[in-house]
Amino acid sequence: MDSWIKKDLKHIWHPYTQMKDCKILPPILIEKARGLKLYDNKGSFYYDTISSWWCNVHGHNHPRIKNAIKRQLDSLDHVLFAGFTHKPAILLAERLISITPGNLKKVFFSDNGSTAVETALKMSFQYWQNSGREKKKNFISLDYGYHGDTIAAMSVSGVDLFNEIFAPLFFKSYKIPSPYCYRCPMKKKRTFCDIECIGPLERLLRRRNSEIAAIIIEPLVLAAGGMIVYPKEYLKRAAHLARKYNVHLILDEVATGFGRTGKMFACEHAKVKPDFMCLSKGITAGFLPLGATLTTDEIYGAFYDDYKKGKTFYHGHTYTANPISCSAALASLDVFKREDTLRKAEGLISIFHNRLERFRGLDIVGDVRCIGMIGALELVRDKKGKKKFGINERIGLRIYKKGLRESLILRPLGDIVYFYLPFSITKDEIGVIVDKTFDIIKNERSVR
Template identity: 45%
Template sequence: MTKEEILRLDRRHVWHPCTQEKDHEALPPIPIARGDGAYLYDFDGKGYIDGVSSWWVNLFGHNHPRLNRALSKQAGKVAHHIFAGFTHEPAATLAARLCELAPPGLEKVFFTDNGSAAVEAALKMSFQYWRQTGQGEKTRFVSITEAYHGETLGALSVGGCGLYKDIYQPLLLDGFQVQGPDCFRCPYGCERESCNAECFAAMEEVVAEHHRQIAAVIIEPLIQCAAGMRIYPPIYLKKLRELCDRWRIHYIADEIAVGFGRTGRLFANEHAGVSPDLLCLSKGITGGYMPLSVVLTRQEMYDAFYDDYATLKAFLHSHSYSGNPLACALACEVLNIFTEEKILEKMVPKMAILASQKHRFEALPQVGEFRQLGLVGAIELVRDKVGKTPYPWQERRGYAVYRKALEKGALLRPLGNVVYFMPPLTIEKADLSRLVDIAYEAIVEVTAD
C-alpha cells in the first residue's frame, strides 16, 4: 500500500490510543514502513530516532536479528495454546529465569498479557490472600499522587493522574491516595540526592491509621513515569518495605515501565535492596515485540490459594493470551541478550552522556530541572524558573516540542511540560547525542517567546 492509501483507511476506520483524533487534522499519523535499531522509518525513507522506545517497550532496537529468529523459531513450533491445563518450555524457562534474576523471595510467576492486566491480577491476588488468611477486612489499596498503573478500572483506581482518571471517578474503587514524593518541588526543601525521604511521613500516617483495612501499597519504584518521569530516591522504597512489614501489608512494585534495565539495574528495587511481595513486569519483557506481562510473588502467597478445589480458593483469573508461547520465547531471548551481550555494562557510557547534559539544559531559561536515572532523562519546562511555575497545560508546549522534534528526525513524546528520553538500551552513542541535540533545539525554538 502507498502511504496515502494507509492514511485514507486509517482516517476512515482507526481510533488511536491516548489521542485527541482531531489533532490528526493538522498532523496526521505517520505511516511507518520499517524499523532498524533505534530508528523508525517512514514511507519517504525519513528516519526518526525512537527516543521513547515506542511507549517504553523497546529494549534492543527495532528489527532485532536475535529476537526475529527467536520469534520465527517458536512460530514454527506452536504460536499459541491454552495455558490452563497445558504448559510449554518457553513459559517454564522464563518463569525459572525471572525468579533467579528478580529480587530475592519471589518464587512464583503468574502470567498475564499487558501491563494493566498484571496490575489487576496483583491487586486481586493481594485482596484474595487476605480473605483466605482470615483478614477479610483488608480490602483497600494505597497509592501515591500522580501514580500511573494502567487504564483498566482497577488500575485507574490506584492511579493518581487526573487527566486519565477524573472522568471515571464514579466507577472506581475507594482507596487511599497519599501525597507522594515531588523532588523537583520538594515541600521540605530537600535535595533528591541527600534527603531522608521526609515526605514519607504522609504514607506512615495513612498506613498507621488505616492498616486494618489496607491490603497493599502499590508504587512505581524510583520513577513515576507517566507523571513526567518524576524521579525519587531509593530511601523511599526502603522505608516503604519496612512500613509494610511493620503493619502486615503487601508491597506491590509496578516495574512495568522501569524494569528490564531502564534505571541501570535489571530491576529498580535493586537500588533500594528491597523485595516486593508482588512484582508486576511487562513492556520491555519481550523487547517490545509482543504483549506479555507477569506478576512475581512469594511462596506464601501461592500457598494461600493452594487447596482442594471445593474450598474455592483458587485464583480464577485468566486472559486468553496468558503465557503466550511466542511472547515467552521472546522474553527468554531478551534475558539471554541481557547477559550474553552485557547490556547493563554497555549502558554505562550512555548514561554518562545523559548525565553530562544536566548543565547544558539547566542553563536554558525555561528549563526548571534536568533529572536522570539510568537511561531515562527528563527535562521539566517551566514558565518561570525561580518560582518553578509550570506552563499552563492548555499551551501544549510539550506537544509543540513533539512536532518540532519530528521535523528534525526524532520521536519524543513529552508528558505535559516534561520532555524526556527513554531510548532503546542499545542506542548508539552518536544517536543518543543526536537525540539530545534535537530535543535541545526543539526546546529552544518552542520556548523562544
C-alpha cells in the same frame, strides 16, 4: 493526504489521541524499524527516543530475538494455559525467578502491564480474604503514580488528566503525596531533607493498617506521572513500613524493569523485596505483548487448597503466556547476558546524563532528572516560581511537532519532555538526539 492515512482515519480510533487533532497532525505510517530508527513509507526516518512507549529494549529488529520468534512459530503458536503448559513459559518463569528478588518464587502470566497490575491487586485482596483478614481490602497508592488503564489499575493511579472522568467507577484507594523532589510536598530541599515525605504513608499505615491490603508503587521512577525520579531511600522506607504494618508491597516494574534504570530491576537500587512484582513492556524487548506478576510462596500458599474451600484464583486472559511472546522474552534475556548489556551501558548512561546537564541552563527548563537510560526535562513558564505552562499553551505539543521535523519523537507527558533510550543507541546517536532537542527547546524559549 496519503491514501493509507485516509483509510486509517476512516476506520481506526488511536489510543491517547484526540482524533480531531489528526486532521492537522495525522499519524505517521511506519513501515520498517532498525535499531533506534523507525522508517516511514516515504523513506524518512525518526529516532525512536521513547522506545515506542518504553518497551523497546535492545533496539528494533534485534536478530537474536527475531530468530527466536521465527523458530517458535514453526513449533507452537498458541495454546490455552489452563490444563496445558509449554516449554517457553516454563523456562521463562524459571529465568524470571532467578533474576528477581529471591523471595519471589511464583509467576502468573498475563498479556500487558495493566493486567499484570490487576493480577497483583486481585491476588493481594484475595490473599487477605483467604487468610481470614476480610477487612484488609483497601489500597494505598501515590498521587503521581500510574499503573494502567483498566478500572482497577486506574483506581490506584493518580494521573488526573487520564483518570478524572472515570473517577466515579473507581474503588477506594488512599492517595499519598509522591516523593516529587522538584515540587516537594513537604517544601524541603533534597540536599537537606530526611525523606519527610514518607510521613503521610507512616501515619496512614499506623491508623489504618487493619483495612489495608497493599501499597502499590513504581520503584524509583513515577513514569507516566512525569518521569519523576525519586530517592531510593523513599522506597526503602516504604518497604520497611509495609513490612512493619503487615501490608503487601506491590512493585510495579512495568516501565522500569529490564534495565531501564541501569539495573535489571529498579528495586535493586534500594535492595527491596516486594510481595508482588509486575512486569510487562520490556519483558519481550518490545516485540510482543506479555505480562507477568511474580509473588511469594507464602502468598501462593494461601490459595493452595481443596477446590471446595473456594480459595482458587479465578483470573486469566486468553493470551496468557503466549509461547511466541515467551520465546521473545527468553531471547531478550539471552541478549542481556551474551552482550553484557547492562555493564556496557554504564558508559553510555554517564555520557547521556552528562549531556543532559546543559539543559539546566535554559530558563524554560525547571528540572532535569535522569536515571539509567531515562532522562526528563520539566518545562516551566517561570523558572524561579516553578510556574507551569497553561494547558492551552500546549508547550509539549509544540515541541513534539518541532521534534518530528528534526526526525525526533519527543512525545511529551504534559510539560515533560523525556527520553527513554534503548541499549542499542550509540554515543554519537545520544549526541545527535540530545543536541537537536536542546536547540528545539532553547528556541522555544525565544519564541514566547
